[in-house]
Every structure is written in structure tokens, then in C-alpha cells.
Amino acid sequence: MSRPSRALALLAAPALLVAGCSSGGDASDDTGRVAALASFYPLQYVTQEVGGDRVDVASLTPPSVEPHDVELSPAQVADVSSADLVVYQSGFQPAVDEAVEQAQPGHVVDATAAAGLDEGGTHADEPGEHTADDGHEHDGLDPHFWLDPTMLAPVADAVADALTEVDPDGADTYRANADALTARLAALDEAYRTGLATCERDVVVTSHEAFGHLARRYGLEQVGISGIDPEAEPSPARLREVADVVRDEGVTTIFFETLVSPKVAETLAADLGVRTAVLDPLEGLADDAQDYVSVAEQNLEALRVALSCS
Numbered sequence: 001m002s003r004p005s006r007a008l009a010l011l012a013a014p015a016l017l018v019a020g021c022s023s024g025g026d027a028s029d030d031t032g033r034v035a036a037l038a039s040f041y042p043l044q045y046v047t048q049e050v051g052g053d054r055v056d057v058a059s060l061t062p063p064s065v066e067p068h069d070v071e072l073s074p075a076q077v078a079d080v081s082s083a084d085l086v087v088y089q090s091g092f093q094p095a096v097d098e099a100v101e102q103a104q105p106g107h108v109v110d111a112t113a114a115a116g117l118d119e120g121g122t123h124a125d126e127p128g129e130h131t132a133d134d135g136h137e138h139d140g141l142d143p144h145f146w147l148d149p150t151m152l153a154p155v156a157d158a159v160a161d162a163l164t165e166v167d168p169d170g171a172d173t174y175r176a177n178a179d180a181l182t183a184r185l186a187a188l189d190e191a192y193r194t195g196l197a198t199c200e201r202d203v204v205v206t207s208h209e210a211f212g213h214l215a216r217r218y219g220l221e222q223v224g225i226s227g228i229d230p231e232a233e234p235s236p237a238r239l240r241e242v243a244d245v246v247r248d249e250g251v252t253t254i255f256f257e258t259l260v261s262p263k264v265a266e267t268l269a270a271d272l273g274v275r276t277a278v279l280d281p282l283e284g285l286a287d288d289a290q291d292y293v294s295v296a297e298q299n300l301e302a303l304r305v306a307l308s309c310s
């Protein structure tokens with residue numbers, strides 16, 4: 001390399017560094033955009049939708065990783081302290097709770113508070129009379145609130161408010177984006193309401209109990225093979241209970257999910273002579289051509305087939 005081109009290469013280096021920062025999505029505002037950090041996929045989705053072009057959103061949970069027991073690297077903990085905004089869900093990912101407590105980021109949205117999960121963990125106008133009174137319902141809060149789209153809308157509002165504090169010039173954009181997202185979530189809720197209104201069955205057998213909020217909202221009954229923690233091994237007694245439910249209720253389908261091994265669900269389904277299908281708890285995004293709404297629409301179709309809805 002001749003001397004002049006070397007000098008040019010050196011001059012170009014800072015620009016490359018800036019580009020590297022933005023594509024890496026680390027918590028840096030070299031780009032002039034707000035650097036937001038979400039703790040896992042549904043919160044990342046909301047923050048991206050509300051932030052639009054003004055905000056770079058990184059996630060603390062890699063896209064195809066199950067978020068319950070995520071571990072954070074020291075670099076990620078540093079990102080938590082340097083981010084302009086952190087959107088997380090207290091009580092769901094202990095490592096993230098710890099990092100937020102340690103790092104004390106300047107602006108934080110806690111989805112647990114925004115969605116009203118800390119006020120008893122149920123939705124204000126829940127229609128369901130179904131409580132899974134089989135000794136498998138947990139006293140603890142079901143963290144999977146995002147599967148009820150109406151509970152995600154208040155998080156969009158909280159994110160818009162927090163982004164406005166960070167970046168007041170974007171106030172109108174954030175408000176308009178939050179309103180547009182709320183409208184899409186309302187349309188999704190309406191599709192679920194009408195799509196699940198008339199079905200031959202209402203029992204949904206899932207591999208882990210991620211669908212409590214969804215079941216309550218739409219009048220279904222969830223029977224989880226594992227509990228709220230997807231990695232928990234079901235006991236032989238639990239497998240017998242689930243098998244009894246499948247036989248007694250004429251269940252056609254045992255659902256498994258994208259980020260957890262389907263082995264237990266497949267074995268049980270084979271033993272009982274029923275189908276398996278995917279019901280995605282949306283804890284991550286296995287396919288980045290999809291998003292929250294498109295996966296939720298696929299879930300609705302899978303439920304309608306399994307429950308013979310008209």
C-alpha cells in the first residue's frame with residue numbers, strides 16, 4: 001500500500017467505527033439516534049415500533065434464545081448503564097433485574113408496571129371463567145403478558161413517554177407511532193375475539209405455561225406440560241394428568257414451541273395418537289422475516305385448527 005492511500009484509509013477509519021457502532025446496536029449515540037436497550041423480543045418490538053427511525057434498539061436476549069434464564073456478559077451490563085433508555089420486565093429475567101439495579105440507567109420502562117402485572121397479574125376486563133384448578137396454576141404472576149395484545153398497548157404508551165423525555169424533538173413521532181401500534185394491537189385482539197368465539201373445544205395443551213394471559217382473555221383453558229419455566233422437566237404424574245385431560249376433553253393437538261425442544265410434546269402426542277403443532281410464546285423471534293403481529297396471527301390460525309373454530 002502506498003503512503004497516500006494509507007493516509008486515506010486512516011482518515012476513513014472513524015467513519016467505519018461509527019457505522020460499526022450503529023450496526024452492532026450497542027448503546028452508543030455516535031449516530032445521533034437514541035440508543036435503547038430492550039430485555040427480550042416483545043419489548044424490543046414495541047420499542048422499535050414506537051421509536052421508528054429516531055431510535056436504535058438492541059436486545060439483551062439474542063433473537064433465538066429462550067429469555068427466562070438469560071445470562072448477561074460484562075459488556076451487556078455496561079450497555080445497560082450507557083443506554084439512553086432500558087425497557088425491561090422486572091421479575092422475569094433475574095440477570096436483567098440485577099443489571100438494571102446495578103447500572104441505574106437514566107431512563108427505564110418497567111413493563112411489569114406499565115402493563116399492570118404488579119396489580120394482581122390479571123387483565124382488568126378478563127372474560128374468562130376458566131381457572132386451571134388442577135394444582136398446576138402458579139401463585140406467582142404469569143409473566144407472559146405480551147400474549148394478550150391489549151396488555152402490550154400500555155407498554156407502547158410508556159415507551160413513547162420515556163423516549164420523549166430522552167428526545168423531546170421526537171415527541172410527536174413517538175406519540176403517533178404508539179397510537180398506530182395500539183391500533184394494530186386492537187385489530188389483533190379483535191381477530192382473536194372473533195376467531196375464537198365459536199369453537200368445539202376450549203382446552204389448549206402447551207409445552208410450557210406461557211399462555212395464561214391469552215387463555216384468560218379469550219376464554220380458553222390452558223393445560224401446560226411444564227410450568228411457567230420452559231426448562232422444567234414434567235413429572236410422570238404430571239404427564240399422566242395431561243394424558244387424562246387429552247382423552248377426556250378430546251384434545252386434537254399438543255402444542256410445542258420454537259425455542260424449546262419439542263421432544264416431550266412429541267412423545268406424549270405419539271403415545272396418545274394426537275397431532276403436534278407450533279404455538280409460539282413469542283419470547284424470541286425464530287424467523288426474522290416475521291414480527292410480533294405475524295407470529296400472533298399464525299398462533300391464532302393454529303388455535304382455530306386445533307379447537308375446530310368456525
Ligand SMILES: [Zn+2]
Pocket residue numbers: 068144208209210228229230281283
Ligand atoms: Zn415463558
